[in-house]
Amino acid sequence: MTTSLSRDAAASDLAARLLEGDRLALSRLMSAVETGRDDARRQLRCLFHKTGRAHVVGVTGPPGSGKSTLTTRLALEYRAREKTVGIVAVDPTSPYSGGAILGDRVRMMELHSDPDVFVRSMATRGVMGGLARSTLDVVLLLDAFGKDVVLLETVGVGQDEVEIARAADTIMVVGVPNLGDDIQAIKAGILEIADVLVVNKADLLGADRLVADLRAMLQLGASPRGSWSPPIVRTVATEGVGVSELVDRLGEHRTYLESTGVWHARRVESARRQVRAIVEDRVQRRFERAAANEVWQARFEAIASRDDDPYSVADEVLKEVSSNG
Numbered sequence: 001m002t003t004s005l006s007r008d009a010a011a012s013d014l015a016a017r018l019l020e021g022d023r024l025a026l027s028r029l030m031s032a033v034e035t036g037r038d039d040a041r042r043q044l045r046c047l048f049h050k051t052g053r054a055h056v057v058g059v060t061g062p063p064g065s066g067k068s069t070l071t072t073r074l075a076l077e078y079r080a081r082e083k084t085v086g087i088v089a090v091d092p093t094s095p096y097s098g099g100a101i102l103g104d105r106v107r108m109m110e111l112h113s114d115p116d117v118f119v120r121s122m123a124t125r126g127v128m129g130g131l132a133r134s135t136l137d138v139v140l141l142l143d144a145f146g147k148d149v150v151l152l153e154t155v156g157v158g159q160d161e162v163e164i165a166r167a168a169d170t171i172m173v174v175g176v177p178n179l180g181d182d183i184q185a186i187k188a189g190i191l192e193i194a195d196v197l198v199v200n201k202a203d204l205l206g207a208d209r210l211v212a213d214l215r216a217m218l219q220l221g222a223s224p225r226g227s228w229s230p231p232i233v234r235t236v237a238t239e240g241v242g243v244s245e246l247v248d249r250l251g252e253h254r255t256y257l258e259s260t261g262v263w264h265a266r267r268v269e270s271a272r273r274q275v276r277a278i279v280e281d282r283v284q285r286r287f288e289r290a291a292a293n294e295v296w297q298a299r300f301e302a303i304a305s306r307d308d309d310p311y312s313v314a315d316e317v318l319k320e321v322s323s324n325g
Helices: 002-019 023-034 038-050 067-080 133-144 161-166 182-186 207-218 243-260 262-291 294-304 310-323
Strands: 055-060 085-091 117-123 149-153 170-175 196-199 232-234
Touching (some): 023 038, 055 243, 067 149
Parallel strands (some): 170 196, 196 232
8 A cells, every 4th residue: 555655646746747847757657658557547637637739740651651750850840930849659569578669769869959859659569550558648748748749650550550540630641652552552541531641752753643643532532531631742851851831731730620620529539539448458458467367267268169158258257347447
């Protein structure tokens, strides 16, 4: 009990320091969130009312499209406009440590000396949607910390990566020419969630064709993004070309969201998805604890030998997980 109380007090102190601008407190709370500590969840409840101001921009697209370089350039452009920036870079999960294979120490190095930029690398932890559940909480912490813009760069797993829609206000889909079938590489699943389309490496041959193909696809049917028509922006991230225009388009989309009421509607839907994700995460954690019990292991073996069925066992697991909440 003493350990639990002392941990709660420490977490409460971290939350207070975070609101005062303490970067170390922010980092420690992020670590607590990633490990799923109960005291971190309680602090998130307290901090939630301090959030909602940041513009959360999702950066997604196929591997090799230059998302990391473009994210770095975006951060530099926002800083030139005196905006504070948080970056959450979601990387593949290491099969050995469970952490991010690529770290923020080897990317975005030119941002580290700026105290108004905070970069955090996170692992997907095997989540097919490209986002670990705790990613949403890390974004929340950066919002509470006072960042004007939070850039959420995802791992780039292709069309399964639509989970970013529940985390971001504005979704930027990045493509590049010469990936084989360029449109096929970015269309199904993630093209539909795009608020802004970016053709990166636009100095390469094939860029004009990709832009033309994207425009043709946008003209097919009603836009799932309401009355907003996603602009197509050409960039060469390695040289910073087109980045200023891209920031302008992202700002225009935020203005559109706020002026039409779509901002609130999206956040209502985001809230629904986030609550569902929290429920799923807690049920999964309780299931894993219960499944380690020898009694349940025997039941699983009975299913394998066809002496029991998974449907009945699942009903019993749900009852136990609910009663132990």
